[in-house]
Amino acid sequence: MSILKKRAVFTPLSLTHFSSIHFIDYFTSVIKSIVFGFTIGIVGTYKGFMLLREHVAWQSRQSGRSSGHVPDLYGRDAHCPDCQLDTIFIEMEKQSIKHIINRSESAIIIRDLYKSFEDLDVLKGVNLNVFKEKM
Amino acid sequence: MGPLVTALICAGKVGSSIGAELGSMKVTEQIDAMEVSAINPFKYLVVTRVTATMITVPILFILLYRCRLTGFLFKCPY
Numbered sequence: 001m002s003i004l005k006k007r008a009v010f011t012p013l014s015l016t017h018f019s020s021i022h023f024i025d026y027f028t029s030v031i032k033s034i035v036f037g038f039t040i041g042i043v044g045t046y047k048g049f050m051l052l053r054e055h056v057a058w059q060s061r062q063s064g065r066s067s068g069h070v071p072d073l074y075g076r077d078a079h080c081p082d083c084q085l086d087t088i089f090i091e092m093e094k095q096s097i098k099h100i101i102n103r104s105e106s107a108i109i110i111r112d113l114y115k116s117f118e119d120l121d122v123l124k125g126v127n128l129n130v131f132k133e134k135m
Numbered sequence: 136m137g138p139l140v141t142a143l144i145c146a147g148k149v150g151s152s153i154g155a156e157l158g159s160m161k162v163t164e165q166i167d168a169m170e171v172s173a174i175n176p177f178k179y180l181v182v183t184r185v186t187a188t189m190i191t192v193p194i195l196f197i198l199l200y201r202c203r204l205t206g207f208l209f210k211c212p213y
Binding site: 029030033034036037038040041042043044045048049051117120121122123 | 151161180187
């Protein structure tokens with residue numbers, strides 16, 4: 001009983017905790033925070049950059065097709081009812097392709113234009129058709 | 136636990152906001168416009184945000200740690 005009485009002494013946690021803090025505790029925790037911050041930044045930016053691809057896959061699932069559906073030239077789902085603007089652009093592109101066949105109507109034709117600044121490609125196969133009386 | 140809790144809070148707030156911001160930029164083709172302007176979007180969008188989170192999360196952790204220690208002074212009874 002005497003041993004139990006000696007050990008059953010309660011002290012405020014604030015006093016014991018402050019005395020038990022060492023520099024190594026702070027240091028390792030800060031290193032962990034840096035690693036966590038790096039992970040948060042990488043994951044956040046990755047999800048942001050990959051949003052369009054996930055959006056297309058989600059739309060494919062919504063419309064009852066497989067998620068492995070290959071998107072069109074611009075990475076958009078042409079059959080999505082919510083993407084009416086994209087559908088309009090795609091129709092415009094189809095119309096311009098019809099005009100490409102009739103080359104006599106075009107005043108300026110550009111095919112597969114590539115431009116790069118060292119390693120950075122800024123133009124990747126641009127096609128342009130300027131028709132007569134359109135300028 | 137301190138860094139983990141701080142990281143969870145920041146992941147919910149900061150990570151989602153970064154993803155939403157870059158996603159909106161991707162959808163509105165602002166990133167493509169940067170590429171056309173010969174600007175590397177990786178440097179201007181990714182590196183800055185990752186560096187910012189690497190700096191701010193430890194600062195938030197230290198702030199949270201100090202708040203926790205201060206809470207001990209008022210909370211803990213004998």
